[in-house]
Amino acid sequence: MRAFFDEAGPALKAATVASISAVGGVSHASRLLGIGTAALSKYSSTSGEWANSFIRVDLAAALDRAAGHDFITSTMRGLVDGEKPAGFGQLTALAVLRLDGVLDDVVREVAQAIEDGHADACERQAVRARIVPAMRALAALDALMAGL
Known part of the structure:
Protein backbone atom coordinates (compact mmCIF):
# COMPACT_ATOMS: atom_id res chain seq x y z
CA MET A 1 0.00 0.00 0.00
CA ARG A 2 2.84 2.40 0.79
CA ALA A 3 4.18 2.17 -2.78
CA PHE A 4 0.78 3.23 -4.07
CA PHE A 5 0.78 6.37 -1.93
CA ASP A 6 4.36 7.18 -2.91
CA GLU A 7 3.25 7.27 -6.54
CA ALA A 8 -0.33 8.51 -6.20
CA GLY A 9 0.09 10.89 -3.28
CA PRO A 10 1.54 13.84 -5.17
CA ALA A 11 -1.14 13.61 -7.86
CA LEU A 12 -3.94 13.51 -5.29
CA LYS A 13 -2.44 16.38 -3.31
CA ALA A 14 -2.06 18.50 -6.48
CA ALA A 15 -5.64 17.70 -7.55
CA THR A 16 -6.88 18.68 -4.09
CA VAL A 17 -5.03 21.99 -4.30
CA ALA A 18 -6.51 22.63 -7.76
CA SER A 19 -10.06 21.90 -6.62
CA ILE A 20 -9.71 24.05 -3.50
CA SER A 21 -8.29 26.88 -5.60
CA ALA A 22 -11.12 26.55 -8.11
CA VAL A 23 -13.76 27.17 -5.44
CA GLY A 24 -11.98 30.23 -4.11
CA GLY A 25 -9.49 28.94 -1.56
CA VAL A 26 -9.36 27.08 1.71
CA SER A 27 -11.74 29.35 3.63
CA HIS A 28 -14.45 29.16 0.99
CA ALA A 29 -13.99 25.39 0.55
CA SER A 30 -14.23 24.98 4.32
CA ARG A 31 -17.59 26.75 4.39
CA LEU A 32 -18.85 24.77 1.38
CA LEU A 33 -17.91 21.41 2.88
CA GLY A 34 -18.65 22.18 6.51
CA ILE A 35 -15.21 21.14 7.70
CA GLY A 36 -12.38 23.10 9.26
CA THR A 37 -9.69 24.88 7.31
CA ALA A 38 -7.11 22.87 9.25
CA ALA A 39 -8.48 19.62 7.82
CA LEU A 40 -8.41 21.00 4.27
CA SER A 41 -4.89 22.27 4.76
CA LYS A 42 -3.86 18.81 5.94
CA TYR A 43 -5.44 17.20 2.86
CA SER A 44 -3.43 19.45 0.56
CA SER A 45 -0.22 19.55 2.62
CA THR A 46 2.88 17.87 1.30
CA SER A 47 4.77 17.93 4.58
CA GLY A 48 5.95 14.58 5.90
CA GLU A 49 3.50 14.75 8.78
CA TRP A 50 0.49 14.91 6.45
CA ALA A 51 1.85 13.13 3.38
CA ASN A 52 -0.56 10.22 3.78
CA SER A 53 -3.64 12.25 4.77
CA PHE A 54 -6.04 12.52 1.87
CA ILE A 55 -9.46 14.06 1.43
CA ARG A 56 -12.42 11.70 1.96
CA VAL A 57 -14.19 10.55 -1.19
CA ASP A 58 -17.49 12.23 -0.25
CA LEU A 59 -15.71 15.53 0.37
CA ALA A 60 -13.71 15.18 -2.85
CA ALA A 61 -16.90 14.68 -4.85
CA ALA A 62 -18.59 17.67 -3.20
CA LEU A 63 -15.53 19.86 -3.68
CA LEU A 94 10.44 23.43 -22.67
CA ALA A 95 8.09 22.61 -19.78
CA VAL A 96 7.74 26.30 -18.96
CA LEU A 97 7.03 27.09 -22.62
CA ARG A 98 4.32 24.40 -22.68
CA LEU A 99 2.79 25.97 -19.57
CA ASP A 100 3.01 29.38 -21.24
CA GLY A 101 1.09 27.96 -24.22
CA VAL A 102 -1.67 26.59 -21.97
CA LEU A 103 -1.98 29.93 -20.19
CA ASP A 104 -1.95 31.79 -23.51
CA ASP A 105 -4.87 29.61 -24.62
CA VAL A 106 -6.86 30.92 -21.66
CA VAL A 107 -6.00 34.52 -22.44
CA ARG A 108 -6.85 34.15 -26.13
CA GLU A 109 -10.18 32.48 -25.34
CA VAL A 110 -11.11 35.25 -22.89
CA ALA A 111 -10.11 37.97 -25.34
CA GLN A 112 -12.19 36.35 -28.06
CA ALA A 113 -15.15 35.95 -25.69
CA ILE A 114 -15.18 39.60 -24.63
CA GLU A 115 -14.36 41.03 -28.05
CA ASP A 116 -17.95 42.21 -28.53
CA GLY A 117 -18.23 43.46 -24.94
CA HIS A 118 -20.29 40.47 -23.79
CA ALA A 119 -19.46 36.84 -23.08
CA ASP A 120 -22.44 34.60 -23.82
CA ALA A 121 -22.98 31.19 -22.22
CA CYS A 122 -21.21 29.35 -25.02
CA GLU A 123 -18.19 31.65 -24.82
CA ARG A 124 -18.03 31.32 -21.03
CA GLN A 125 -18.07 27.55 -21.39
CA ALA A 126 -15.24 27.73 -23.94
CA VAL A 127 -13.20 29.85 -21.51
CA ARG A 128 -13.83 27.38 -18.71
CA ALA A 129 -12.70 24.55 -20.98
CA ARG A 130 -9.36 26.36 -21.38
CA ILE A 131 -9.07 27.16 -17.67
CA VAL A 132 -9.28 23.52 -16.56
CA PRO A 133 -6.06 22.34 -18.28
CA ALA A 134 -4.33 25.50 -17.08
CA MET A 135 -5.37 24.80 -13.49
CA ARG A 136 -4.12 21.24 -13.78
CA ALA A 137 -0.78 22.40 -15.16
CA LEU A 138 -0.45 25.04 -12.46
CA ALA A 139 -1.37 22.55 -9.73
CA ALA A 140 1.31 20.18 -11.04
CA LEU A 141 3.83 23.02 -11.09
CA ASP A 142 2.80 23.96 -7.56
CA ALA A 143 3.33 20.37 -6.45
CA LEU A 144 6.78 20.43 -8.04
CA MET A 145 7.64 23.69 -6.31
CA ALA A 146 6.37 22.30 -3.00
CA GLY A 147 8.74 19.38 -3.42
CA LEU A 148 6.19 16.64 -4.04
Missing part, protein backbone atom coordinates in the same frame (compact mmCIF):
# COMPACT_ATOMS: atom_id res chain seq x y z
CA ASP A 64 -15.18 18.90 -7.34
CA ARG A 65 -18.88 19.51 -7.90
CA ALA A 66 -18.54 22.99 -6.40
CA ALA A 67 -15.40 23.60 -8.49
CA GLY A 68 -17.24 22.69 -11.66
CA HIS A 69 -14.59 20.17 -12.64
CA ASP A 70 -13.55 16.73 -11.45
CA PHE A 71 -9.97 17.51 -10.41
CA ILE A 72 -9.79 15.03 -7.53
CA THR A 73 -12.28 12.43 -8.70
CA SER A 74 -10.74 12.19 -12.18
CA THR A 75 -7.33 11.72 -10.57
CA MET A 76 -8.78 8.97 -8.37
CA ARG A 77 -10.46 7.39 -11.39
CA GLY A 78 -7.17 7.42 -13.29
CA LEU A 79 -5.39 5.76 -10.38
CA VAL A 80 -8.06 3.06 -10.18
CA ASP A 81 -7.71 2.51 -13.93
CA GLY A 82 -3.96 2.09 -13.49
CA GLU A 83 -2.91 5.33 -15.12
CA LYS A 84 0.40 6.75 -14.01
CA PRO A 85 -0.24 10.11 -12.33
CA ALA A 86 0.77 13.02 -14.54
CA GLY A 87 3.12 15.50 -13.01
CA PHE A 88 4.74 18.64 -14.28
CA GLY A 89 7.88 16.70 -15.06
CA GLN A 90 11.24 18.35 -14.79
CA LEU A 91 11.36 22.08 -14.63
CA THR A 92 12.90 22.81 -17.99
CA ALA A 93 12.61 25.65 -20.45
Whole structure:
Protein backbone atom coordinates (compact mmCIF):
# COMPACT_ATOMS: atom_id res chain seq x y z
CA MET A 1 0.00 0.00 0.00
CA ARG A 2 2.84 2.40 0.79
CA ALA A 3 4.18 2.17 -2.78
CA PHE A 4 0.78 3.23 -4.07
CA PHE A 5 0.78 6.37 -1.93
CA ASP A 6 4.36 7.18 -2.91
CA GLU A 7 3.25 7.27 -6.54
CA ALA A 8 -0.33 8.51 -6.20
CA GLY A 9 0.09 10.89 -3.28
CA PRO A 10 1.54 13.84 -5.17
CA ALA A 11 -1.14 13.61 -7.86
CA LEU A 12 -3.94 13.51 -5.29
CA LYS A 13 -2.44 16.38 -3.31
CA ALA A 14 -2.06 18.50 -6.48
CA ALA A 15 -5.64 17.70 -7.55
CA THR A 16 -6.88 18.68 -4.09
CA VAL A 17 -5.03 21.99 -4.30
CA ALA A 18 -6.51 22.63 -7.76
CA SER A 19 -10.06 21.90 -6.62
CA ILE A 20 -9.71 24.05 -3.50
CA SER A 21 -8.29 26.88 -5.60
CA ALA A 22 -11.12 26.55 -8.11
CA VAL A 23 -13.76 27.17 -5.44
CA GLY A 24 -11.98 30.23 -4.11
CA GLY A 25 -9.49 28.94 -1.56
CA VAL A 26 -9.36 27.08 1.71
CA SER A 27 -11.74 29.35 3.63
CA HIS A 28 -14.45 29.16 0.99
CA ALA A 29 -13.99 25.39 0.55
CA SER A 30 -14.23 24.98 4.32
CA ARG A 31 -17.59 26.75 4.39
CA LEU A 32 -18.85 24.77 1.38
CA LEU A 33 -17.91 21.41 2.88
CA GLY A 34 -18.65 22.18 6.51
CA ILE A 35 -15.21 21.14 7.70
CA GLY A 36 -12.38 23.10 9.26
CA THR A 37 -9.69 24.88 7.31
CA ALA A 38 -7.11 22.87 9.25
CA ALA A 39 -8.48 19.62 7.82
CA LEU A 40 -8.41 21.00 4.27
CA SER A 41 -4.89 22.27 4.76
CA LYS A 42 -3.86 18.81 5.94
CA TYR A 43 -5.44 17.20 2.86
CA SER A 44 -3.43 19.45 0.56
CA SER A 45 -0.22 19.55 2.62
CA THR A 46 2.88 17.87 1.30
CA SER A 47 4.77 17.93 4.58
CA GLY A 48 5.95 14.58 5.90
CA GLU A 49 3.50 14.75 8.78
CA TRP A 50 0.49 14.91 6.45
CA ALA A 51 1.85 13.13 3.38
CA ASN A 52 -0.56 10.22 3.78
CA SER A 53 -3.64 12.25 4.77
CA PHE A 54 -6.04 12.52 1.87
CA ILE A 55 -9.46 14.06 1.43
CA ARG A 56 -12.42 11.70 1.96
CA VAL A 57 -14.19 10.55 -1.19
CA ASP A 58 -17.49 12.23 -0.25
CA LEU A 59 -15.71 15.53 0.37
CA ALA A 60 -13.71 15.18 -2.85
CA ALA A 61 -16.90 14.68 -4.85
CA ALA A 62 -18.59 17.67 -3.20
CA LEU A 63 -15.53 19.86 -3.68
CA ASP A 64 -15.18 18.90 -7.34
CA ARG A 65 -18.88 19.51 -7.90
CA ALA A 66 -18.54 22.99 -6.40
CA ALA A 67 -15.40 23.60 -8.49
CA GLY A 68 -17.24 22.69 -11.66
CA HIS A 69 -14.59 20.17 -12.64
CA ASP A 70 -13.55 16.73 -11.45
CA PHE A 71 -9.97 17.51 -10.41
CA ILE A 72 -9.79 15.03 -7.53
CA THR A 73 -12.28 12.43 -8.70
CA SER A 74 -10.74 12.19 -12.18
CA THR A 75 -7.33 11.72 -10.57
CA MET A 76 -8.78 8.97 -8.37
CA ARG A 77 -10.46 7.39 -11.39
CA GLY A 78 -7.17 7.42 -13.29
CA LEU A 79 -5.39 5.76 -10.38
CA VAL A 80 -8.06 3.06 -10.18
CA ASP A 81 -7.71 2.51 -13.93
CA GLY A 82 -3.96 2.09 -13.49
CA GLU A 83 -2.91 5.33 -15.12
CA LYS A 84 0.40 6.75 -14.01
CA PRO A 85 -0.24 10.11 -12.33
CA ALA A 86 0.77 13.02 -14.54
CA GLY A 87 3.12 15.50 -13.01
CA PHE A 88 4.74 18.64 -14.28
CA GLY A 89 7.88 16.70 -15.06
CA GLN A 90 11.24 18.35 -14.79
CA LEU A 91 11.36 22.08 -14.63
CA THR A 92 12.90 22.81 -17.99
CA ALA A 93 12.61 25.65 -20.45
CA LEU A 94 10.44 23.43 -22.67
CA ALA A 95 8.09 22.61 -19.78
CA VAL A 96 7.74 26.30 -18.96
CA LEU A 97 7.03 27.09 -22.62
CA ARG A 98 4.32 24.40 -22.68
CA LEU A 99 2.79 25.97 -19.57
CA ASP A 100 3.01 29.38 -21.24
CA GLY A 101 1.09 27.96 -24.22
CA VAL A 102 -1.67 26.59 -21.97
CA LEU A 103 -1.98 29.93 -20.19
CA ASP A 104 -1.95 31.79 -23.51
CA ASP A 105 -4.87 29.61 -24.62
CA VAL A 106 -6.86 30.92 -21.66
CA VAL A 107 -6.00 34.52 -22.44
CA ARG A 108 -6.85 34.15 -26.13
CA GLU A 109 -10.18 32.48 -25.34
CA VAL A 110 -11.11 35.25 -22.89
CA ALA A 111 -10.11 37.97 -25.34
CA GLN A 112 -12.19 36.35 -28.06
CA ALA A 113 -15.15 35.95 -25.69
CA ILE A 114 -15.18 39.60 -24.63
CA GLU A 115 -14.36 41.03 -28.05
CA ASP A 116 -17.95 42.21 -28.53
CA GLY A 117 -18.23 43.46 -24.94
CA HIS A 118 -20.29 40.47 -23.79
CA ALA A 119 -19.46 36.84 -23.08
CA ASP A 120 -22.44 34.60 -23.82
CA ALA A 121 -22.98 31.19 -22.22
CA CYS A 122 -21.21 29.35 -25.02
CA GLU A 123 -18.19 31.65 -24.82
CA ARG A 124 -18.03 31.32 -21.03
CA GLN A 125 -18.07 27.55 -21.39
CA ALA A 126 -15.24 27.73 -23.94
CA VAL A 127 -13.20 29.85 -21.51
CA ARG A 128 -13.83 27.38 -18.71
CA ALA A 129 -12.70 24.55 -20.98
CA ARG A 130 -9.36 26.36 -21.38
CA ILE A 131 -9.07 27.16 -17.67
CA VAL A 132 -9.28 23.52 -16.56
CA PRO A 133 -6.06 22.34 -18.28
CA ALA A 134 -4.33 25.50 -17.08
CA MET A 135 -5.37 24.80 -13.49
CA ARG A 136 -4.12 21.24 -13.78
CA ALA A 137 -0.78 22.40 -15.16
CA LEU A 138 -0.45 25.04 -12.46
CA ALA A 139 -1.37 22.55 -9.73
CA ALA A 140 1.31 20.18 -11.04
CA LEU A 141 3.83 23.02 -11.09
CA ASP A 142 2.80 23.96 -7.56
CA ALA A 143 3.33 20.37 -6.45
CA LEU A 144 6.78 20.43 -8.04
CA MET A 145 7.64 23.69 -6.31
CA ALA A 146 6.37 22.30 -3.00
CA GLY A 147 8.74 19.38 -3.42
CA LEU A 148 6.19 16.64 -4.04
